[in-house]
Amino acid sequence: MHLEATNRTPEVTISDTSLELKGECYPEDISAFAEPILELLAEKLEACDSYFVSLELRYFNSSSAKFFFDFFEVLEEAAADGKNVSIEWRYRSTDNSMKEAGEDFEEDMEEADYQLVEIS
Amino acid sequence: MDSTDFHKLLLSRGTFFCYSGLLSEEVLSAISSIVREQVTDIDHDEGLTTRVFGIFIEQTQNIIRYSEERLAQGGIGTVAIGHSSDGFIVEAINPMKAEKAGSLKANLEELQKMDSKELRKAYKQRLREGPPEGSKGAGLGFIEIARKSSKFEFDFVESPDLLFVLKAWIVP
Numbered sequence: 001m002h003l004e005a006t007n008r009t010p011e012v013t014i015s016d017t018s019l020e021l022k023g024e025c026y027p028e029d030i031s032a033f034a035e036p037i038l039e040l041l042a043e044k045l046e047a048c049d050s051y052f053v054s055l056e057l058r059y060f061n062s063s064s065a066k067f068f069f070d071f072f073e074v075l076e077e078a079a080a081d082g083k084n085v086s087i088e089w090r091y092r093s094t095d096n097s098m099k100e101a102g103e104d105f106e107e108d109m110e111e112a113d114y115q116l117v118e119i120s
Numbered sequence: 121m122d123s124t125d126f127h128k129l130l131l132s133r134g135t136f137f138c139y140s141g142l143l144s145e146e147v148l149s150a151i152s153s154i155v156r157e158q159v160t161d162i163d164h165d166e167g168l169t170t171r172v173f174g175i176f177i178e179q180t181q182n183i184i185r186y187s188e189e190r191l192a193q194g195g196i197g198t199v200a201i202g203h204s205s206d207g208f209i210v211e212a213i214n215p216m217k218a219e220k221a222g223s224l225k226a227n228l229e230e231l232q233k234m235d236s237k238e239l240r241k242a243y244k245q246r247l248r249e250g251p252p253e254g255s256k257g258a259g260l261g262f263i264e265i266a267r268k269s270s271k272f273e274f275d276f277v278e279s280p281d282l283l284f285v286l287k288a289w290i291v292p
Contacts (some may be wrong), residue, residue: 007153026152026177028145030257045279059170062260069247096167097174097268104244 001040009033010057014040017054034067042074049077050084056091056119057098065101072105072112076077079111084112093118134202134209136162143183144194152177156200162203165292171268172208176201178261179212179286185256187214188281192273207270207291216284221276224284228274231266239267 005011010023019041027033045051053075060068072087079085087109091103102116121129130138137155137282139147154175159169180199189290197214216224234242246252263274265272267290277283 008149011191028149059175061181062264063181063265065243065247065260066245066251066257092166094166095170097170104240107244 001036001063011103012037014044016044018054019044019046020054022054022056025057025064025067026059030063030067034064034070038067038070038074042072045074045078045083045085048083050086051078053085053087055087057101058092058095059097060062060101063113068105072108075112076109077111085111086115088115088117090117090119095099132205135200135274136203138198140198142191142194142196143180143187143199144191145184146193148177148180148184149160159201159208162163163292168208168290168292172201172210174268175210175265175288175290178265179210179288181257182261183209183212183214188217189215192225200249207289209287209289211285211286213283214277215281218275218282221282221284225274225276228262228272231262232272236268239263291292 001012001014003009003012005023008024009019009027013020014037018063025033037042075085075087089101089105099116099118106114106116137158139151147182156169156173159176160166162187163169163172176199183197183199184194187197189196195214198214200211202209202211213237231239243260246259251257265286265288268290270291272286272288274287276287277285
């Protein structure tokens, strides 16, 4: 699955072993954006032994925060089931907002490997 | 007030963006990139401009979802962004139902009293619990505005229908 970025949605690439999401996230309709991604992610996690997730966001709105919360919950559950799940939250060194957002999500991650990665 | 007075008024108060009328998700799609460019042209601090932009989005979506004066596509209101030597201000005005003012006031006053740690806790708690009854989003908008702003103020003005005014300041 590959979604090109729009001015309100990030570029999304989902393969059998990884998911990459990059850009802005404040969709017109969050459910329409989120549901197919969460569904496919759950399928891929079910079928894999290990899964890699890379997130590099410039901005997301509060409606999308709920999507990310659900997204991380799916990953955390898979990790609790014994899958090897690693997540990179990539933020620009100049962007405190996205660093803090990454730290917010980090707190709830216990089973999955979660790394905050500063990029230039 | 004639047209030039209106023009001068906006300039004198440092308002560089102002939209008044029907706000819908389609309108927001059309203006959001331009707003972002304008904000980042004024200040190059990416952390700061992302906060300004984020508050603009939350305030605009509040009008779209909750303005009492509505069309099928969205709600009627005004959203404006200004800049001065102190920093940025994002203002939003929309009609609202008088009977909802009491609970909104209590909710916002509670947020105003919280420090950043308490706001973070409230944000995470709301995420876990899901949106409250009557919310059309995640129920996080005001908490997000409180977290991302340096301070915010609100007012309810009878003119004659009730107008809700929300101002958020974002300073470096």
